Amino acid sequence: MAGLGVRGAVGAALALVMVSAAGCGNGSRHSPTPAEQAASAAASLAARGGDALASASAEAGRRLDEAKGGLNAKDQVSLGAVTLDGDGRATTTVTARNPASAAQSFAVQVNFTDGGGNLLDVVVLMVKDVAAHGSGHGTARSNRRLHGEVRASVGTALRY
Secondary structure, eight states: OOHHHHHHHHHHHHHHHHHHHHTTTTSOOOOOOHHHHHHHHHHHHHHTTOHHHHHHHHHHHHHHHTTTTOEEOGGGEEEOOOEEOTTSEEEEEEEEEOOSSSOEEEEEEEEEEETTOOEEEEEEEEEEEEOTTOEEEEEEEEEEEOOSSEEEEEEEEEEO
C-alpha cells in the first residue's frame, strides 16, 4: 500500500477516535464499537510509527464492520497457545462456541502482543456457520513475521 493510503487510513482512524471522544462528554457511558476499538488501536500504532501495524488495525476494523448487528461474544471465544510457523508468523487456534439455537458466524479480532503487552499485530478471523450449540474452529495467523515472546488475546468477538 502506498504511504498516502496508509496515512489516509490512519487519519480516518484518528478522526473516528476524536469524534467518538467528543461524543462522550455528556456524562453518558459510551461503549466503543468494534470499529472504534480497532481505530483506537490504529491510532496508538500510528503514534509509535508502525505503518504496517496501523494498516493491519485499520483492516481489522473494516473486517469487524462486516458483522453488523453482531452481539458481543468475547466470552464465547477461546484461543490456543501461540506458535511461530515456518515463515516466522505467529499462529493460534480460535474456538468459537455458539450458545444459540440457530447457526451463527463469529468475527474474532486477535491481538498479538509481546511479553510487555505492546501490540505487534492485529488479525480478524471469520468463523462462519457454527452449528447451534456447537463449536467452530479456525487459525489466526499474524500478517507478518514476529519474534521473541508473542502472546495472543481476543480484542473483540462478535456473533452474528
